Amino acid sequence: MSFANPSYDSKGNAPAYVDALVALLGDRDPWDVQQSLLPRLRELIAGLDDQQLHHPEHPGKWSIAAVIQHLADTEMVYGYRIRLILGASQPIIQGYDQDEWARALSYDETPIVDAIAELEVFRNANLRMLRRLDAEQWDRYGIHSERGDESVRKIFALVAGHDLVHLAQIARIKGVVAG
Numbered sequence: 001m002s003f004a005n006p007s008y009d010s011k012g013n014a015p016a017y018v019d020a021l022v023a024l025l026g027d028r029d030p031w032d033v034q035q036s037l038l039p040r041l042r043e044l045i046a047g048l049d050d051q052q053l054h055h056p057e058h059p060g061k062w063s064i065a066a067v068i069q070h071l072a073d074t075e076m077v078y079g080y081r082i083r084l085i086l087g088a089s090q091p092i093i094q095g096y097d098q099d100e101w102a103r104a105l106s107y108d109e110t111p112i113v114d115a116i117a118e119l120e121v122f123r124n125a126n127l128r129m130l131r132r133l134d135a136e137q138w139d140r141y142g143i144h145s146e147r148g149d150e151s152v153r154k155i156f157a158l159v160a161g162h163d164l165v166h167l168a169q170i171a172r173i174k175g176v177v178a179g
Helices: 010-025 030-045 064-087 098-104 111-133 135-139 152-177
Strands: 143-144 150-152
Touching: 010 143, 030 111, 030 150, 030 152, 064 098, 064 143, 064 152, 098 150, 135 152, 150 152
Parallel strands: none
Antiparallel strands: 143 150
């Protein structure tokens, strides 16, 4: 099972991936994008049955359920990374292989209600934490193992762009599975 994103090439093309996320975000407010993720997800998947939610866009690609579980795990990872940056001086931020996580953690077998519940808990906790940051904390940064320096502010924008990528992916998969 693999993620279908033409701008994503992990270590080989990390700058293009970051640029694509930032470009997709454009002038949208990252707060608005992140706060709207869960309502938009619920709207997109309304009326889909379990078979449709777990059916991949194409053989070997992710299903809607897998994408939502990926969003939940990514939210957990970003929350950890930001907390690491806030609690240490220029820490190393380790990258990870999202396709390997999807296989190893059986994303396609996750009940959709569980994936959404995890995403909701992690997203709400992260937004609460971020609301309390001062200007200096937003500028703190860590060193990503694949992408170099990343400030809390940059990570926040990347998460919003990441949300948009996956909302579009879910809409595309829905078009395939719902016919």
